[in-house]
Amino acid sequence: MLRYFDTSVILLSILNDPRRDEGLKYLKQGGLTSELGLVELVSYLSRNLNEDPLPYAIKIINTFNIKIMNINGLRLSPFGDLTEVAHLAINVSRQVKLRTLDLLHLTYALLLNVDEIITADKEFIKAEKFLKERNITLNIVK
Template sequence: MSYVDTSVIVAAFDKLNSRQRMAREVLEEGERKIVSELVLTELASILSKREDMLLELSRKLKVREELIVPVVILYILRRFKLSYRRVDGYRRIFMIGNLYSPFATAVDMSSKFKLKTLDLLHLAYVKTLMEQGEGINELITVDHNFEREREIIKRELNVDVKILGSSSE
């Protein structure tokens, strides 16, 4: 099973992105793919900046403007058969207190993985979802920041990183 990073979904809809075709092909493959609430939140943020498109869609679909972002996200999930998986619970961080599980995991993992904040959070979601029983064996992204961490991710989490458009793919 694969965890899909937001960057893949964005690339699939970006006509100017050289990896659009590749992203669509990967998303349309039959293997089960999951996304987290982080992906949903990033998509909502990206979509909300496209006001003209949302207004036009709202009129065409006869959906109230305040509901169009969730409707588009639902369309994306269904279009590519992506499953949203929720993360439950909190974990205690020494001398800090309780944090939402993916954030606590990100804090714990930050000394091992030198990634940007959102990339680290995606990886923390992968680890947390695996701890909840999801059989994730691959993280799919177009983000080349994962390249330098690929080996340690494989060693520590037993998860392959598939970077679309990478020479090693």
């Protein structure tokens, strides 16, 4: 089973949060995140540490065997060449009504053909029906 981790659940591994234990159960099973997830993780660490965040990000990613994935390719659109991610996100946005970063995570998950999205972000509930129609399970850590 391919699972995609939204940054919110990856961050639970280092936060003092009541959802931490449940998040760790998912993280210990390993999975995928996108370049976006990595950038968000490093951004969070850089704002909350007084030292280089990269060793911490590497440790978190390696501890939970999270594979960082990217999507290559361009699509021609009325706006010119767009990345696959931007192209699909624009097309999906009307159906799911998510905030931009959540929409991009969902788009990566679709393009990576995952079976499951794990998040600690309740906002994703807006996309539950959309995901179910595509046989993708949504698990919101509570």
